[in-house]
Amino acid sequence: MRILFLHRNQPAQFEFFARWLAQNGWQVTFAHVGPAPSDTTDADGIRTLRFPAPPDERRADDYRYALDYAAQTALGATQLFTQLRELEGYHPDLVLAHVGWGIGLTVRQIWPATRYIAYHEWYYTDVDWDRSKRERPMTPEALLTNRLRNLPISAEFDSADRNWCPTGFQASRFPPALRARLEIVPDGVDCGFHRPDPEARIDFDWLRLPGRTKLLTYATRGLEPLRGFPQFMRAVALLQKRRADFETLVVAQDSVSYGPRLAEDDGWGKRALKALDLDRGRLHMHGLxxxxxxxxxxxxxxxxVYFTEPFVTSWSLLEAMAAGCLVIGSHTAPVREVIEDMQTGILVDMDESDEVAEMIDWVFEHPAEVAAIRANARAHVLERFEAGKVFARKAAYLRALVAGG
Structure with missing residues (x-):
């Protein structure tokens, strides 16, 4: 079985599934955007191709950006597909593409017999489709930007054999007519790798902490309001004044992955350190x-702590639960889909810093109750999202799709 994964940024959520397939005898190829063409093969036999596309120079006020970027990316991808077909005779049995950036728009035109699955993460809208209500006022430019960002996403529905979405909440953002075609297919979590270790300690060349330290953690790709970072830091400042027996470790880049970009020398981490009265000796902030x-x-x-506005759920949430973390999560729809309050985690209003600090304090003081919640969290992930189970079901699904093609 030959499968081609397409993504704008490296393997991302396809990494573990692609590797599992390669280790189980599939011929796996991965293609993504890069500054210059390249062709490499790793130890598992996964071939990675890179094709040039425009630099990511989006501007908040440029409503044309999404379409222009998608068009140029689609052209680069189409040129690569054509070269693979004409020069190598390559015809994948399956293509699985992360959509929205134009990378999969011509798959069926180049390989008409190939089975094509479009992986959808998000639909940009100001409408709560289930209640038929607008969520918030938007400027004309923002409204138009969302409509244009959705055009490459919607275009996938006329060529894909199947349309996948990883969570029910993310699927709920799509208009009913499109949502009816979406299948909820979890990404899967490697619970063998992401597992508890009661003896784990922070003992790195970049940070060492005493063995029995109470440790508050926050880990995400970037530091930004959409993931509740400013609210988290306000809670840390409050809690540091209440107790002196814990350390805080933040692992993230001080950059914005989602939301308006800041100036190059600015960042939400820098802003928090400047605005809040924090004990820097007990606060450790490190990059990825x-x-x-x-x-x-x-x-x-x-x-x-895992906070998010209603948006795409980070796979780090499930990884943390699989590792046995006591997750204090935001009481928002994407987190509620995964965490049951006081059963598999703790839900808080992330905008209420006093409540957040109070619940962290409670966790530190109630290790027995916390141990049960930790165990429940891992059990929940093992039951619903464990990679071996999820990947085997996906592989069987894909084989059946090709066989029935």
Missing amino acids: KPRAEYLRVLQASSAH
């Missing part, structure tokens, strides 16, 4: 780390 070190942070955590 290798996965093994990131896992050790989760395993050593006493309380792990």
Whole structure:
């Protein structure tokens, strides 16, 4: 079975599934956008191709950006597909593409017999479709920007054999006519790798903490309001004044992945350090780390905070639960889909800093109750999202799709 994964940014959520397929005898190829063409093959036999596309220079006030970027990306991808077909005779049995950036728009035109699955993460809208109500006022430019961002996403529905979405909440953002075609297919979590370790300690060359330290953790790609970082830091400032027996570790880049960009020398981390009265000696902020070190942070955590506005759920949430973290999550729809309050985690109003600090304090003081919630969280992920189960079901699904093609 030959499968081609398409994504704008590296393997992202396809990484573990692609590797599992390669290790189970599939011929796996991955293609993504990069500054210059390249062609490499790793130890698992996964071939990675990179094709040039425009730099990501989006501007908040440029409503034409999404379509222009998608058009140029689609052209680069189409040129690559044509070269693979004409020069190598390559015809994948399946293509699985992360949509919205134009990368999969011509798959069926180049390979008409190939089965094509479009992976949808988000639909940009100001409408709550289930209640037929607008959520918030928007400027004409913002309204138009959303409509244009959705055009490449909607265009996938006329060529894809199947349309996947990882969570029910994310699917709920699509208009009913499109949502009816979406299948909820979880990404899967490697629970063998992301597992608890009661003996885990923070002992790196970049940070060392005493063995029995109460540790509050926060780990995401960027520091930004959409993931509740400013609210988290306000709670840390409050809690530091209440007790002196805990350390806080933040693992993230001080950059914005989602939402309006800041100036190059600005960041929400810098703003928090400037605005809040924080004990810097007990606050440790570090950039992204290798996965093994990131896992050790989760395993050593006493309380792990995951906040988000209603948006795409980070796969780090399920990874933290699989690692046995006590997750304190925002009481928002994407988190409620995964966490049951006081059963598999703790839900708080992330805008209420006193409530957040109070619940972190409670976690530190109630290790027995917390241990039960941690165990429930991992059990929940093992039951619904464990990679071996999810990947085997996906592989069987894909084989059946090709066989019935």
